[in-house]
Amino acid sequence: GQQVQQSPASLVLQEGENAELQCNFSSTATQLQWFYQSPGGSLVSLLSNPSGTKHTGRLTSTTVTKERRSSLHISSSQTTDSGTYLCAIVPGTGSNRLTFGKGTKFSLIP
């Protein structure tokens, strides 16, 4: 089954609202990253957060390792935040490869 599951699959909000994206994973994770993929397809790393809470700009990620879940909070969302948000883990199985979820497609209504 899918090692990394993200929810919701898609999210539509009005500009200015806060967004909460979820990532659940079925194995232990030695590394967890959140990525943003623009509508044009380019992928950038947002946060690396294997445990605890991290902030960068309007983004906050909280990872609870023992519960195998992570969230990404986007505050005061802007139209430029539209795109797909991907969660990826390095499973604690001896592999060093990132395993990705299917992503949350995030759209903003002006």
Next chain:
Amino acid sequence: ETAVFQTPNYHVTQVGNEVSFNCKQTLGHDTMYWYKQDSKKLLKIMFSYNNKQLIVNETVPRRFSPQSSDKAHLNLRIKSVEPEDSAVYLCASSRDNSGNTLYFGEGSRLIVV
């Protein structure tokens, strides 16, 4: 600022042809990767290359082969493309292979007709 460069960004070809995608990183990283993103947007690793050690995902068909001249370059060759190879291929690099942050190129979209 892009530091992982892929070419071409878009390629249309016929079944059976050979295709190559090039990737260069200017970050001084030791490890490079190729990922395939299918129509469902799922990213799956194909290869990782670190210090001349190639790690292959066993699900990758043998018509795919990585080619590296040095640690800053990792190209992807597809010997005889099939329709199911239509996808976006993403190159990435990381400082080493211990699970550091990945930096991605902008992707190479392949359409096989």
